Amino acid sequence: xxxxxxxxxxxxxxxxxxxxxxxxxxxxxxxxxxxxxxxxxxxxxxxxxxxxxxxxxxxxxxxxxxxxxxxxxxxxxxxxxxxxxxxxxxxxxxxxxxxxxxxxxxxxxxxxxxxxxxxxxxxxxxxxxxxxxxxxxxxxxxxxxxxxxxxxxxxxxxxxxxxxxxxxxxxxxxxxxxxxxxxxxxxxxxxxxxxxxxxxxxxxxxxxxxxxxxxxxxxxxxxxxxxxxxxxxxxxxxxxxxxxxxxxxxxxxxxxxxxxxxxxxxxxxxxxxxxxxxxxxxxxxxxxxxxxxxxxxxxxxxxxxxxxxxxxxxxxxxxxxxxxxxxxxxxxxxxxxxxxxxxxxxxxxxxxxxxxxx
Amino acid sequence: xxxxxxxxxxxxxxxxxxxxxxxxxxxxxxxxxxxxxxxxxxxxxxxxxxxxxxxxxxxxxxxxxxxxxxxxxxxxxxxxxxxxxxxxxxxxxxxxxxxxxxxxxxxxxxxxxxxxxxxxxxxxxxxxxxxxxxxxxxxxxxxxxxxxxxxxxxxxxxxxxxxxxxxxxxxxxxxxxxxxxxxxxxxxxxxxxxxxxxxxxxxxxxxxxxxxxxxxxxxxxxxxxxxxxxxxxxxxxxxxxxxxxxxxxxxxxxxxxxxxxxxxxxxxxxxxxxxxxxxxxxxxxxxxxxxxxxxxxxxxxxxxxxxxxxxxxxxxxxxxxxxxxxxxxxxxxxxxxxxxxxxxxxxxxxxxxxxxxxxxxxxxxxxxxxxxxxxxxxxxxxxxxxxxxxxxxxxxxxxxxxxxxxxxxxxxxxxxxxxxxxxxxxxxxxxxxxxxxxxxxxxxxxxxxxxxxxxxxxxxxxxxxxxxxx
Numbered sequence: 004x005x006x007x008x009x010x011x012x013x014x015x016x017x018x019x020x021x022x023x024x025x026x027x028x029x030x031x032x033x034x035x036x037x038x039x040x041x042x043x044x045x046x047x048x049x050x051x052x053x054x055x056x057x058x059x060x061x062x063x064x065x066x067x068x069x070x071x072x073x074x075x076x077x078x079x080x081x082x083x084x085x086x087x088x089x090x091x092x093x094x095x096x097x098x099x100x101x102x103x104x105x106x107x108x109x110x111x112x113x114x115x116x117x118x119x120x121x122x123x124x125x126x127x128x129x130x131x132x133x134x135x136x137x138x139x140x141x142x143x144x145x146x147x148x149x150x151x152x153x154x155x156x157x158x159x160x161x162x163x164x165x166x167x168x169x170x171x172x173x174x175x176x177x178x179x180x181x182x183x184x185x186x187x188x189x190x191x192x193x194x195x196x197x198x199x200x201x202x203x204x205x206x207x208x209x210x211x212x213x214x215x216x217x218x219x220x221x222x223x224x225x226x227x228x229x230x231x232x233x234x235x236x237x238x239x240x241x242x243x244x245x246x247x248x249x250x251x252x253x254x255x256x257x258x259x260x261x262x263x264x265x266x267x268x269x270x271x272x273x274x275x276x277x278x279x280x281x282x283x284x285x286x287x288x289x290x291x292x293x294x295x296x297x298x299x300x301x302x303x304x305x306x307x308x309x310x311x312x313x314x315x316x317x318x319x320x321x322x323x324x325x326x327x328x329x330x331x332x333x334x335x336x337x338x339x340x341x342x343x344x345x346x347x348x349x350x351x352x353x354x355x356x357x358x359x360x361x
Numbered sequence: 362x363x364x365x366x367x368x369x370x371x372x373x374x375x376x377x378x379x380x381x382x383x384x385x386x387x388x389x390x391x392x393x394x395x396x397x398x399x400x401x402x403x404x405x406x407x408x409x410x411x412x413x414x415x416x417x418x419x420x421x422x423x424x425x426x427x428x429x430x431x432x433x434x435x436x437x438x439x440x441x442x443x444x445x446x447x448x449x450x451x452x453x454x455x456x457x458x459x460x461x462x463x464x465x466x467x468x469x470x471x472x473x474x475x476x477x478x479x480x481x482x483x484x485x486x487x488x489x490x491x492x493x494x495x496x497x498x499x500x501x502x503x504x505x506x507x508x509x510x511x512x513x514x515x516x517x518x519x520x521x522x523x524x525x526x527x528x529x530x531x532x533x534x535x536x537x538x539x540x541x542x543x544x545x546x547x548x549x550x551x552x553x554x555x556x557x558x559x560x561x562x563x564x565x566x567x568x569x570x571x572x573x574x575x576x577x578x579x580x581x582x583x584x585x586x587x588x589x590x591x592x593x594x595x596x597x598x599x600x601x602x603x604x605x606x607x608x609x610x611x612x613x614x615x616x617x618x619x620x621x622x623x624x625x626x627x628x629x630x631x632x633x634x635x636x637x638x639x640x641x642x643x644x645x646x647x648x649x650x651x652x653x654x655x656x657x658x659x660x661x662x663x664x665x666x667x668x669x670x671x672x673x674x675x676x677x678x679x680x681x682x683x684x685x686x687x688x689x690x691x692x693x694x695x696x697x698x699x700x701x702x703x704x705x706x707x708x709x710x711x712x713x714x715x716x717x718x719x720x721x722x723x724x725x726x727x728x729x730x731x732x733x734x735x736x737x738x739x740x741x742x743x744x745x746x747x748x749x750x751x752x753x754x755x756x757x758x759x760x761x762x763x764x765x766x767x768x769x770x771x772x773x774x775x776x777x778x779x780x781x782x783x784x785x786x787x788x789x790x791x792x793x794x795x796x797x798x799x800x801x802x803x804x805x806x807x808x809x810x811x812x813x814x815x816x817x818x819x820x821x822x823x824x825x826x827x828x829x830x831x
Contacts, residue, residue: 016797021552023801027808034813156482159362159403166367176817 035176041190042175046198046215051171053203055146056164058103059154061207062147063161065099066120070280074121076111077102077128079209080288084338085126086347087208093351094360096124100207106143107133109269114147116275124360125276125283129319131307134285135261136268168205202340210340213333225334226293232256249293253300260306263314273317284318284359285311286350289328294335318359325353362403364558364613365566365819372400373617376522380621386543390517393621400522401486408484411449416519418445419494420512423501427508435502442498446491453483458688486526488685492652494519497533499656506534514540523617527610529628529648536623544622553793554619556808560792561612563811566819569605572776573598576769581742584751588761591770592752598773599742600735601780604632607646630791633731634784636723638702641730644788649685653678668711672704679703691740691749698737727785 051057065074073096075081081102090098101111108128115121154160171177200215213221219242226249227234234248276283287308290298302308312319322328327349330342338346354360362369376396383389402409422442429435460476467474497518500506509515518536580587580595587595611628618625628648635641642650654663661674676697683696717723743749755761787795796804 015549015553016793020556020796020804021548023804024552024556024808026801026805028812030805030809031812031816034809035816038813038817157404158406159366159368162403163362163366163368166371170367 038190039174039176045190047175048198048202049172049175049177050199050202051168051205051207052177053104053207053209055142055149056154056160057168057205057207058101058146059150060161060164060168061099061101062114062150063155064097065101065115065123066118068097068099068123069120070122071097072121072123073098074115074123074125075100075102076115076125077108077286078106078130078133079104080130080337081126081128081286082207082209083211084288084343084346085208086344087206089344089347090351093348096360099123100209102128102207103143103146104209107138107141108143109133109138109272110140110144110147112269112272112276114150116272119279121276122279122281124281127283127285127317129285129287129308129311129321131261131287131302131311132259134269134311135265172205210343211337213339216333218333222292222334225336226297229294229297229336246293249297253297256301258303258306259301261302261310263310266311266314269311270315273315277316282317282359284320284354285315287319287321287323289322289330289332289338290336291329291332292335294332295323318354318357320350320354320357322350327353362400364610364617365562365815368403372396372403373620377620387513389543390513390540393522394513394517394520397517397520397522397525401520401525404485404526405482411484411487412490412520415446415449415491415494416516417512418442419498419519420509420515423498423508423515424510426498426501439498439502442495446495450487450491453481453487455684455688456481489528489530490519490525492649492685493530493532496530496652496656500533506537509533509537511540521618521623523614523621523623524625527607527614528646529611529614529626530652531625531648535626539623546620546622550622551620554616556796557612557616557619557792559616559808559811559815561609561614561616562815562819564605564609564612566609567814568776569602569609571818572772573602573605576765576773577602577742579765580755581744581748581752584748584755586762587755587758587764589756589758590763591761591765592755592758594765594770594773596735596739596752596756597777599738600633600731601773601777603738603741604629604780631784631788633734633781634727634786634788635730635734636717636726637730638699638706638734641734642699642703649682653682657681664707668708671707675703675707676700686741689745691743691745694740694749695737698740702733702737724785731781 065072073090073094075085075098079102082100082104085098085100085102087098087100090096101115102108103111112125112127115125198215200212202210202212223236223245226245230249230252232252232255234252239245239248273283308319308321312321328346330338330346333339351360362372376393379392379396380389383392398409398412401412419442422438426435426438426442429438457479460479464474464476497506497509497515501508509518514537517540518531518533521531521536524531576598577595580591581599584592608629615625615627626648628646630644630647632641632645635644658674658678661677662670663674664671666674677700679700680693680696683692683694683699686692686695717726739752740749743752799807
């Protein structure tokens, strides 16, 4: 039994490990090179892993930029739909991507409202059901807390995020924390495994290449997620049958009637932001096909978006109102990377016309 | 900066390059001291002041204690050291906790008192470096060592970056003599240091973070959603997670120090192969348990007093050990449970002259110890008593659903079983002895696999070392 005064370094393995270590390291480098080359051969591209650290870095940037910032808040529609280069070129502002995929983003808006350093302009995703009070808590809240408690004042966390994102941008094998079995499958089953359709940059801009997904399965899954209810897919072999099944399921639930009171919290946040001299706009992103059918049925305009827009102190912009935003959305909810720049350009034109950037 | 980060790798490479390019030993030590302060400042620069105060106060007090002739003066000087070190620790770690506890006590008497949280940020590693610095003044006071005359050497002893934020808690007699002569680092020692560092990063980043932590987090987040099988799996997973996390950190620290020619004490030695609780504490976080034993338990009379008093001493030491980990009653409870186990075990040995002869009996005791230790980790891991109760209820639930993915179950079972087997089989063997049993081919393959795994699979959300919060 060792006493506490024994030291590992007093005892070295015999024979020494020098040669084994050198050979092991060399083998590791070769193995990693093979994995990297194989992944690229399959079609994988380097991508940065979106994480709370990466988000926190952008959150810090939003505070630093002050009035020069154009802060984007929301969920995946905002993250996939906005081209930051186009935004910067067209507005002269510095876009900061704070949208969080699949999140309830109001805690982010609340955090920005509280921070006196946030004085730039804000574009907020306008999924109307997510603008109501008392939404479920999720990682958006966790990420905000992480920024304030474990990131904002720590030098090392900032430097590490910067370094990590730079490395991830160079190597395909850093593709978003692929689990071991999944990686093995990808390396050994060519043709059956597709590259990731999502690519994230260090500034959290995200591209979705829907040519890399398997359709119509991907679209069907998105519809089912929007529906939030299971459908027995046995015997459903045509689009018509699928639409019928979704419609039947949808009619089993009632439309939601939203009241002005339910938007009071969001409106209060908007007022706080405007009182700081900032400006913000809520953007209801386009949706198509069955996803739009579900959204229109669940949250009818007159009892949802119109109620919100009628009481909001901020600009409320609905893409559904303008034909120039009728883009083909491969999954019914998100823009393909090929349409992102044009969508952003058109949106800026509209917002400028409405005086948002003046 | 964490050992499993790009930032640390760059920092370490720069330190190594500078260290070996400086010929003068004093210059090397000065460079290491500056690097250590930078290392600490990378978290939160203002807290460097605390480290500096702690270092300088204890250095001066050590000299004064060493020079003092009268016992009363020596005692008074030691009291100052205790006051400064434990005062820092108390303020930063326990102020909010004491405030809240006072409010709860007053509430029992019907007095409404709602304290505002002070919002004190805990300086990283404060529990470690205060204990380390304090051990020096205690050693000088007890005349175990002479007072240190070199402020540079003493500062390096307190702030040496490999062990600064999460141990091992090094004692002055272990470290200060190493500062007196230039460290000679041979290639064998340097490469073995790198190898230990690699083992440590693999243990932390892959086994703890990727293999076990997700299951632990998932189950502890909502124990009511899980059945007994999943809850037990999470309990065992946390036993593995905390071991690989903390032992991994210690290995990294030892390895990093070794590349600079310094020796640090072992901090873990197959703790889950322990025969009973006292054996467990000789194998788990050795530098803390030996600190508590030498400076607290022995001061209370240790086991040289009546059995009942010995039991009380064990209980008190473990409760304080529990609270050292964190300002929460769940940590105190963890200490109470461990203290009770130790006291009962001591009583049994004392009364029955308890000895184990057969291998089967030894194996049974090892497994029983592991199981009980695993259960004691529940209050340690739980976020408050509500979470603790929910977790305990989940362990005996008969109607819970199996929620965890099969792949997660297999991963946890595999890692925990392998860990247990290793701890049982290697309880008397050291890491380097195990390693030298392998052929060069196997060694090389092991290093290749570990390196590749760390590079490919450890790029998720980085998790802080568990012991960074203590």
